[in-house]
Amino acid sequence: MKKRKLSFSGFGQLTIPLIAIALLVIFNLIRDPGFFKIAISHNSNGNAVLSGNIITIINGASELAILAMGMTLVTAACGGQDISVGAAAAIAGSVFVKVLKGASQINIGTVILAFLCSCVVAMLFGSFNGTLVAVFKIQPMIATLILFTCGRSIAYWINGGATPTVSSPIITSIGGFIPGIPVPTPVIIVIVMAVLFRLLFRFSALGLFTQSVGINGSAARLNGINATFIKLLSFIILGICVSVSACIGVSRLGLINHETLLIDIEMDTILAVAIGGNSLGGGKFKLSGSIIGAYVIQMLTITLYAMKVSSTDVKAYKAIVIVLLVVIGSPVIKERFGKMIRHLTSSRKEGPAKGAQE
């Protein structure tokens, strides 16, 4: 019994996002054969770093990919989404900067301390959302609407309305490159987060419990699973993701702007989960799908910019492509498509027989 075939459903789930990536790659190659050229250049600090469109895409999608991982978990457990991740990130980023500003000097220790503080704050806000959803049974979108509305105001208060800057080589290397490593640091952080999630699912039964709660809460409860805790936990884990993304975002710019940090990212995050083939109604999930979904969205955006589509028009074009992706991935189309294939294969078999009858 060592057969570990790729389960068919799992393969099916990743088909659409993988096809989307492939199409975008092909499209770009036709449009501009040099689009994916990767070069080694020297940045302002004189480090040898990788550059090129593909690097820009992978680097730029980092925050989105990290948030999408956390959002997948919330979606699976609660059958709903957290729309406050952008606002929560503004808070987490503000706390990060506030702690750094308070420190006499910025060194590794203070950066870690600042990150931990922002992490705790984001987890607290996560548990606020989680409590509303898990304990008070409020629909996730309504529950998180509260923080979505007030989050950026809270972020405003933290730094007294200012948009302070932090300049330090450490911050620069978090948002850019660590000297001697040609890969952008945010990309490395995404890999670290993905590995951490992998380990979490490997060394705990969280995946099984989350899916059970999401698929059949009543049965999960009768099997002794504490559904409230699982839902709450998913929001707390998303809180960690929010804080990591916020710190990357702040480090890229070297400042915190509570109005613009990761603005509108919540919808892209939900979209990444959906494009990844995960049901927004909860239940079975694949983290890898959501990560690929994040890169699809980013690649789409960069492709449109590369085609000189103005930034105001980009959203409209993005919407068209996303509508297509979501419709193609919808159960109705999947079923029709499945029927069509079955029909084609069966008519091929029956074809000669019918001819003989006539």
Added chain:
Amino acid sequence: MQEEYLLTMRHIEKRFPGVLALNGVDFSLRKGEIHALMGENGAGKSTLIKVLTGVYQMDGGEIRVDGEKIAIKSPQDAQNKGISTVYQEITLCPNLTVSENMFIGRCGAWVKRRDLEKKADEILTRLGIPARSTQLLGSCSLAVQQMVAIARAVDMNCKVLILDEPTSSLDDKEVKRLFGLMRDLKAQGVGIIFVTHFLDQVYEVSDRITVLRNGELVGEYLTEDLPQVQLVSKMIGKELEELGSLGETEDIMFGDKPVFYEAKGISSNEALPFDFSIRKGEVNGFTGLLGSGRSESVRAIFGADKVTGGEVTVNGEPVKIDRPIDAMRHGIGYLSEDRKRDGIIAELSVRENIILALQVMNGMFRPINRNESEAFADEYIKVLNIKTASMETPVGSLSGGNQQKVILARWLLTHPDYLILDEPTRGIDVGTKLEIQKLVLKLAEEGVSVTFISSEVEEMLRTCSRLIVMRDRHVVGELTGKDLNQTKVMKTIAGGEA
């Protein structure tokens, strides 16, 4: 007695894939009578009602209303033809007023609100329903809401009124009120089909009883001619005479074995207080008709509903069981009655479903690794002979009997000391039923205590050495030894004189 037929259904047939749900069933309703439709779960009551109300299309037979042959195409069509239904769950809108609820969907948009309210008040007064037309429906008691639903139905010129379990969420006083309304309607010539599982209520209000069993008509009787005991035997399907001979059950005494679980006055928000105990290696059962409270009682033992009182000891030690996980930690497993809703995690694989309970008991941070879980799944698929394409097949795609075995495997894997099986054999084939019965006896031999619930009394007699009989949510008897025979069980279920 008026012999004018309002409704006649002849040789009704309804097929579902693989099942003949209704096999040539006849049913007739006279003008101004209350006619109880009786049968155990799966007898075909609800299918017959759904055919009559146009939810299902029948595969054969004919329906006549007032002697005229009709075809019922949809629920809307049924209403237009004078057949109205009030379902168990109230299907009105609590956030609208009483009059809005009564007229919604069947008057033009430009009717004056006042006129409607006046008309609604007239109907409410005529029927003696204690509600005002302008009141929000949600502010009325459940009984009154139920009555408003009836008023709505009656006002749509209904000739045939179907009440599907109308009393299941009402208290005694509310039931009395509802019966008053039913008698009034009867006096006005409406024919009422009354579906319920409360025997006493049938005898209180109905004129005639039609009994169905396994999709077939058992017979139509005048209520006064059919004693309660006979009604039960007709529903369950054993004639009293032939039952006498089945009476020998082995006298197994458990007096010397230690008590594993004991509860005094245990109650939940679904179950009334009761006492219960089980010894090591004992198989006992709760019996009673559907809705008698047998499932609610075992759910209270497992902590599945909110436990509201009682003292529990396990192995003589006082313990607190408030949630399923508490029960599991004390070695209790529970296979629930509703496999789809409370049992399987449909989209997860057979393997994941099998290890679920054990994993929960191990705790989140001691995951059963892949190899171990495959070994477990493999073992139990073989032991219980589960038919599945592979252990990675989603459990939802298996047949009912195999799904049930997966859940059994889930609990067996936790090596419970006490296993509660609520209707483990419902809706599964005879072969699997026998396998499960054998398994229960084998577990008992190994010292596991088992509480077994089944709608089939015969099955319980074969496996249990003690039966706790429930009626209308109360424990009404406990049978052991030579009392364990069908006649005695049925008499106790039916209650009354006998």
